[in-house]
Amino acid sequence: MTENLKACLKESLDVYDYWAYDQRPRIEWPGGAKVAFWVAPNIEYYELDPPQNPSRKPWPHPHPAVPGYSIRDYGNRVGHQRQMALLDKYGIRGSISLSTALCEHHPEIIQMCKERDWEFFSHGIYNTRYTYGLSEAQERMMIRDSMETIHRHTGQACAGYLAPALSHSEHTLDLFAEVGEELFGAKGGLYTCDLFHDDQPTPVRVRSGKRFISMPYSLEMNDTIVYAVNKVEPRQYSTMLKRHFDRLYLEGAESGTVMCIPTHNYQVSCPHRIKAFEEALEYITGHPDVWVATGREIADYYMTHYYDAALDSMTAQAVSAGREG
Template structure:
């Protein structure tokens, strides 16, 4: 049995090579709206049931439909207000089901990265070829509908396999060369970018995507009030901002348009955005821009430092 997933090396947080974000920013800040599509009666997966209710799961389906009908518009307006371009974790079936949402995001130059096809179809139990085909389909769909060469990946419903990162990077290279398949959000182990091991040897990086700041974790798992969630976001930022004075950190807020955009919750999220973007030395950016900047400027020095700390060679 493996002792760890083997995707990355241990790399102590202190005394790493200093990261300097553009214009001297202390924190690279990005928001990742999960814009998803859930099927009312999805195919069965023996390892995970898509709905806790008996089929048809009208209540679960309809609140998520509310997110795409109502919540998305609310969240988009708030992000516009504070100059935040979303990095969309996209269920790519949405391109066919709700192309109007895709068009609104394209108008704002938001990033689109893959969150699989449906959030009710999981990687669990797939063969390598089946997972490769699913990843390819999602990346080709994003390109067809947006013209973007998909850079990032978050497995549908976080249903990650041992081969997901290898397959995403390989398909990205096949489709788009060095511009495709360069980062993952599926690992939650750091507050700075981390080089990832791939069987192809391609340069590839993990970009921090916080489960702790995720609105679904906050509201459904931890069951906290909106005002407490808003304060948690501010507290999280304050710490990363403090540490970012020594070496640049990353803060991500993953959202869901059927969670944070409910009328009684949106104010706390908006106040947190106002607080963060009110700091001049914050790089308000996208997942892709962070990944590209790190790969170009710090990837090689990170590998060298990891090898040095472990007593090995690159």
């Protein structure tokens, strides 16, 4: 193993500690809720003929990649409105994982979300341009551009980040926290959705020392993983969402949990799939003791009420296990 690889591995392992699920301070969400529930619509922009990246091809087809591009265009033309109407029906404000180029390409979509007081967080600029191969300075520039674009078009200080097409470097979390602090002070750069490692928010170390957390964002419940990768039928997806919620609701009676449904307007909003999503939303929001929130609201509440206790608990467990230092 090269020294550079060892250093990268050590840095990745130092992002967060092992922290046993059943040995943590109890979380209680507002109003005594057992589950903090949020929906994260990925509203993305894909280029028909993007710049090539040596690490990853944007399309499985040669140029022009009409099938992949057009279904994603369908999502922004048709699917978004269909999903938005459904979230309105159940009183859910979306937390948008946004390809920020959409602000320029489809500002009308941004306006509809603003009118509903949805949250906007960064998903990079285009979902066909990856972090792979970028220098640290280039990645910083990309992250800054995306956060500044959100602020310019919405007035929001961007709190969250999901790397474009889930592409990362060893500096991604550090850079997002740093740029958020530079642009917006304590209000910017608060959480990542890229770790997928827990059902509760957890503190994450970044090199600036900023207070920063991982927000539960489930790949297992992500509609693209469900439909395009695992080839699940819509009726089974509805059942999966309900069962996922049932378990988190049960455990949330002991300590509050977080459920996220990550969606894509070209997946969940297709006519033959939308009913399954609606059935799940009706089921989840029909339960008492569910806090329907945005990602930022959950992050703010956790960091205000539980972040310090979480750090103390993590340190105590590390000392007990002989991992300290």
